[in-house]
Amino acid sequence: MISQFFVLSQRGDSIVFRDYRGDVPKGSAEIFFRKVKFWKEDGGEEAPPVFNVDGVNYFHVKVVGLLFVATSRTNLSPSLVLELLQRIARVIKDYLGVLNEDSLRKNFVLVYELLDEVVDFGYVQTTSTEILKSYIFNEPIMIDAGRLPPLGPAAMFMQGSKRMPGTAITKSVVANEPGGRKREEIFVDIIEKISITFSSSGYILTSEIDGTIQMKSYLTGNPEIKLALNEDLGIGRAGGRSGYGN
Template sequence: MISSLSFINQKGEILIYRVYKDDISRSEITQFCAKMIATKENKESPIINIDQTSFIHISIKDIIILATTKTDVNVAMVLEFLYQLSKICKSYFQGILDENCIKKSFVLIYEILDEVLDYGIPQIADPNLLQKFIQEGGMQQEATISIDKFRSLTGTITGAVSWRPPGLHYDKNELYLDIIESVNLLISAKDTVLRAEVVGSIELKSKLTGMPECQIGMNDKLLMGKQARMTKQNGGIVIDDMKFHPCVGLPKFEKDRTITFIPPDGHFQLMSYRISENINIPFKVNVFYSEISENKLEIRLKIKSIYDKNVYGTNIAVKVPVPKNTVNVVSATGLGKAKHEIEEQSVIWRIKKLQGDVETSLRCEISLGATNRDQTWSKPPLKMEFQIPMFTSSGFRVRFLKVMEKGAYKTNKWIRYLTRGGDYLHRL
């Protein structure tokens, strides 16, 4: 798949060059550096074709990681591999990948490249697994590895569960599951929803003994549709995009929409998703601007929480933009505190806690300084930040969470929901 892989700096110098197939020469890489890096064209497109050679690359600060091929490949897979390779390198260099790290540890990087690719085909790409048998100590450190540890590593590499080490034991078995959603919303000045989507994730923290199998059922529309034919009930949600951790059994999910997995130890992201239909907008916002005089402006703002009364929104911040020439703001609020922050060019209204189905208001009288009358103020959109526990804008719900293990031990399980503001904008 990949013919060669290179690490290149911003000057066009080749720092690392590893060949996997004979159909690519170093002169072709040099040609790419001369034509593309010198003209900065590499930032415009991650895929460039020169003389029937495809140059697929990503930029990590001042380093370009380049993969070349002359065959028809899955470009998305190559790009994903390059980003994963950057994560592997960063795991060895305390989260940093720059020219200095590469020059100091080029032998280590060549060793990593030999393990992650075999004849240009991706193999092991798990940083935690690679660090067990690729270490910076060289042959002296390798000599200290015992036969039992070597066998354990071999079994982990070739086995189906490379993400979970064997022999884990906890006195108390616990599993924490968090559904975290960010609401991206754009509303026009006429209160028309122009864009609404939810980007969410399932975060897990596992403290489980042995090698348990876990199952999660969710109110996905495909599953609920089957149930509706039997129970004559409607429900469920439509999930547009999903991305799973490698531990998830995809055939099982395709069959009955149940997420089945053997969890890694500790914290990890099990799934990420995007939903763009039937979004429950948590707040209704009404904004009114009026000019009192030439140097005075009045802003009236009303917010109503559109969620259940037993749910509370927290850490709410409403950023109301004001003109640059604002010299003084007098505000009155029904709840919380409002303050003019010059650096943000906004009046920021902060509310620590807001119960569901409650309306509150803000009134600001703004005094303006001298300004050029020819320059009109283009009103930026109002922005909201918030957190709402026990609420999901998408309606996503976990129907069940099961932990099955041969020892049949008791597991303490917690499920939490949190919705927060992403790009939550209201045009004025």
């Protein structure tokens, strides 16, 4: 599991920062960049892709001049985390069409939405662009072609003076439904916490589940919303089986 993920510019500016577990100091980005910078100045060589500072493991890869970094306090497989960083960069590029500092800053809402779907509490969920298209519907903000660095003809597609959307958008994610109707979205997060107390012999003394449903609505007006729960949901007991309202 990873604790944090962040993207730094060549100057050390933090462009994207996501703290998943809260067990690593908030200043880890500054600590990392200072270590990488002095590493090269002292030894004349690039910092290794994995190193440890004060009990925190730092994993990083460089993509188009940007530093993609993950931190963890646990003993993770370096190749696994480095591959994850490469895939995150690839997913972001699929959605933005081109990967650079300007595109990340202008599309930070979309990038954070992607990160929340790719990693949950430090655990990888999916890095497949095809699967993510089922959950991500926002479109990227177009970047002026004149401000893009020379990435080569294969790195981007041009149409007039604007960049074409990324591959994840052009395939199936659209802003409007057939017939010209505008799609309206609502995002729902279900957060559950389980607390259990065991006796010295291993028996459960108390158990409690605390759940919340957080919703972010982009709907216009006051539409009626129906919330459906799984038919297997049981509250209490009735005749040896779970039942509602008991």
